[in-house]
Amino acid sequence: MSRAATNLQIDSARLWGTIHETAKFGATPKGGVRRLTLSAEDKQVRDWFRKACEDAGLEVQVDALGSMFGLRKGRDMSKPPIGVGSHLDTQPTGGKYDGILGTLAGLELVRTLNDAGIETELPICICNWTNEEGSRFAPAMMASAAYVGDFTTDDILSRKDAEGVTVAQALDSIGYRGDAPVGRQEFSGFVELHIEQGPILEAEGKTIGVVDSGQGVLWYDGKIIGFESHAGSTPMPLRRDALATLSEIVLAMESIAKKHGPKAVGTIGEAVIAAPSRNVIPGEIAFTVDCRSADAGIMDALDRDLRTAVAEIAARRKVEVQLDLVWRKAPTHFDPKLVDAVENAAKQLGYSHRRITSGAGHDACNLNTVIPAAMVFVPCKDGISHNELEDATQPDCAAGANVLLHTVLALAGVAS
Amino acid sequence: MSRAATNLQIDSARLWGTIHETAKFGATPKGGVRRLTLSAEDKQVRDWFRKACEDAGLEVQVDALGSMFGLRKGRDMSKPPIGVGSHLDTQPTGGKYDGILGTLAGLELVRTLNDAGIETELPICICNWTNEEGSRFAPAMMASAAYVGDFTTDDILSRKDAEGVTVAQALDSIGYRGDAPVGRQEFSGFVELHIEQGPILEAEGKTIGVVDSGQGVLWYDGKIIGFESHAGSTPMPLRRDALATLSEIVLAMESIAKKHGPKAVGTIGEAVIAAPSRNVIPGEIAFTVDCRSADAGIMDALDRDLRTAVAEIAARRKVEVQLDLVWRKAPTHFDPKLVDAVENAAKQLGYSHRRITSGAGHDACNLNTVIPAAMVFVPCKDGISHNELEDATQPDCAAGANVLLHTVLALAGVAS
DSSP: OOHHHHTOOOOHHHHHHHHHHHTTTTBOTTSOBOOOTTSHHHHHHHHHHHHHHHHTTOEEEEBTTOOEEEEEOOSOTTSOOEEEEEOOOOOTTBOSSTTHHHHHHHHHHHHHHHHHTOOBSSOEEEEEOSOSSOSSSSSTTHHHHHHTTSSOHHHHHTOBOTTSOBHHHHHHHHTOOOSBOTTOSOOSEEEEEEEOOSSHHHHHTOSEEEEEEEOEEEEEEEEEEOBOEETTTSOGGGOBOHHHHHHHHHHHHHHHHHHTTTSOEEEEEEEEESSOOTTEEOOEEEEEEEEEESSHHHHHHHHHHHHHHHHHHHHHHTOEEEEEEEEEEOOEEOOHHHHHHHHHHHHHHTOOEEEEEESSOOHHHHHTTTSOEEEEEEOOGGGOOSSTTOOOOHHHHHHHHHHHHHHHHHHHOBOO | OOHHHHTOOOOHHHHHHHHHHHTTTTBOTTSOBOOOTTSHHHHHHHHHHHHHHHHTTOEEEEBTTOOEEEEEOOSOTTSOOEEEEEOOOOOTTBOSSTTHHHHHHHHHHHHHHHHHTOOBSSOEEEEEOSOSSOSSSSSTTHHHHHHTTSSOHHHHHTOBOTTSOBHHHHHHHHTOOOSBOTTOSOOSEEEEEEEOOSSHHHHHTOSEEEEEEEOEEEEEEEEEEOBOEETTTSOGGGOBOHHHHHHHHHHHHHHHHHHTOSSOEEEEEEEEESSOOTTEEOOEEEEEEEEEESSHHHHHHHHHHHHHHHHHHHHHHTOEEEEEEEEEEOOEEOOHHHHHHHHHHHHHHTOOEEEEEESSOOHHHHHTTTSOEEEEEEOOGGGOOSSTTOOOOHHHHHHHHHHHHHHHHHHHOBOO
C-alpha cells in the first residue's frame, strides 16, 4: 500500500458535521431523533443521503425494499464491491448515532478516498438498509433478512404497521420502492461500524470493539385472555386478571434471563390492555417478548424455561396465554478473516481495542450468513441506546471511521 | 293503602322490552353496549328517555351537568319527591343492565301507577345521573358527587377526557347542558335498583339484595419513570425497567388486597407504556389503581400497605414511582328506615332476600350523605358486570322493579 494510503485519516470534523446535519430530520425536543422507517422524516434523510452520494460521484441504486446502494467504482469491476454502511431509520425515541454513524462513516470514507485521489482494486458500496429498527414493521433488519433469503420480497412488502399500512404502501408513499431486485447487489465482504449500545468498551476504557460474534434473537407475540369484570364487586379469589398474569410473566422472564446470565437477556417491551378502564379488571392483553443470547444452547434454554413458566402461570390463574415465536435468529459468528482485518486496522492505528460480542442485532449479522462480514464498535455514553440520551464522542466516532477506512483499504486493495 | 295498590305489579314484559329497546343505542357485536357518557350514543338514549318520560306525563328537567329528572306530581307538592333511577351510560365494553335496569324500572314504575290511576302523596322523580361509570371522565359518579357538594359544578365542567375534551364541551356537543343548577332538585329519599355486579345472590339462590352498605373507594394515578434502553445490549443487572416495576406493584396490590380480604379488593385497570417498542426496555408507564373496602379501617390499611410496597419496589429497582390519591370515598351506611322499607317490600312480595354490601360504587352512595337513601339488588349471571357478557333474567329484573315500586309506595304514600 502506498504511504499516502497507509497514513490516510478521515476528516473528523466533516464526519461530525454530517451526523449532526442529518440529526435534524426527525429531531426531538430532548435532543434525540424520531425517524421511523419509511416515514416523511425517513424520506428527508434518504433524499439528503442520495444527493450526498451523487455529489461524491457514486451511482445510487434503490432495491424493491427501499435499501439504498451507493457504488464507488474500483479498478477491477469484475469483482463485487466491499460493502459498508448501516441504516438511517431510528426508534420512536431514538438517538443520533445508532445506524447513522456507520452509514455516514461510509460516506466519509468515500469522500476521504476522493480527496486523496485513491482508487481501490475492488469497488466500494455504501448501504442504507431499510427498517433495521423493526419498531414500525416486524421483523427488525427486514431488508437484509430478505437480501439473504430469510423472507421473500413479497412477504416483506405485505407486512403491516400498527395502522394497517403495508411496507409496499409505505415505500410507494415516499417514492422509495426501487427497481433493483432484492439480492442483486453482490458484495465481496461487508463491514459495519456501529456504536456498541452497551456499557463494556466505556467501562474498560477501550476505543474499538472488534466484534467477533452477535447474539441470537427470539421474538414472540403474546396474548393473554382472562376475564373482564367489575373492579369493585369481583372478589379477589374469583378474578382472572390479564394484567396480574402479564406481571407474573414479566417477572418470570426477568428471573429466567438472570438465571442464564450473564450471556442472556429477556425483555417485554410492549403490552397493551384491550379496552382499559380504571374500574374494570383487565380481560385481555397483547404483549411482545425479546430474548437474546450469543450461545445457541442458552437460547434453547430460554425458550424452554419461558414456555414452562407461561404454562404454569396460565394454568394456575385459569387464563389463556398464547405465545407465538415469530422470529428466531441464530447467534452470529463473524468471518474470521474480516474480524482479523478489523483488529489489524485498530492495531495499525494504535487504538486500544478488544474482541466483543454484539448485544444488539445488526444487518451485518444477517449478511454474514451469505457474505464474509464483520463489525467495528465504538463506545457510547453509559451504554445507552434506543433512547434520546444516546451519545458518543467525536474522537471515538472518528476512530471508528478510521478503522473502517483501513479495514476496507485492506479488503478492497489500493490500485497501484 | 288500597287493595289496588297493595297487589300492584309492574309489567314485566314491558320493562324487558324497554331494556332491550335502549340496548340498541351503542350495541356491540358481542351483545353488550358501548355508550360512553355524553357520546353520540348517550345522546340517543337520552333523547329516547326524555320522550318516554314526557309520554308518561312527567315534566323533565336537565341540570347543568346533564343529569335528567322526570317529575311525576304527587298530591302534596310542598314536599320533595321520592327519587328513583340510576344511569344510562356504560363502560367501553359494558352490558345491558348496569344502571339501565334501575333507570328504566323507574319509568316502568311510573307507567304502572299511571295505568292503575294511582296518585301518591309525595311526588316521584326518575333520575338519570350523568357519568356514573367514570371511564370517559374522572371521577365516576361525578354528577351525584357534585349534587352533594363534593365538587363544584365548575370543577366538574372543566374535567377532560383522554382526548382533552372537557365535560362542558361534551355536554354542549350533545345539547345536554341544562338550565337547572346542580342540587336544586330536592328529594325526600332516594332508592336505586341495580344488578348486584357480584356473585353472592346467585350463589345463595336469593332474588333480592337489601343493600345496607357500600364499599369505600380509593383511586390513585400512578407513574413509573425508569430508563429506556436497548433490549439486546443492556445487561439484566443494569436495567431500570418500568414494566418490571409495574409488574411488582400489580402483584403487591393483589397480595395486599388478599391479606385484608375478604372485605377488600385492589385492581390496576389501566397501564400505558410510553413509546413502546419490541426491542426497547420500557422507560415510562402511567397506571391507575382502584382499592375498595366497606370498612374504613381496612381502607386505611390498604393505602398504607400499598404506599409501603411501592416505596420499597421503587428504591430497590432504582426507579421513580409517583402515586397520587385522586379520589377517596368513605364507606356508605344506608339510611336504616329506607333499608327497612326495601326489606319489608321484599317480604311483602314473598321474594327470597338477604342484607348485602355493595361492592361497586353507586350514585345512591353519594346521595346517602345528604338524603336518606337505599338500594335494591337483583342477581346477575356469574356476578359478571362491566363486560359485554353481563346478563340478568327477566323474572329477577321484574322482581327488583316490584320491590322498587312497593318501597316507593311505602315512602311516598298513596293518596286516598
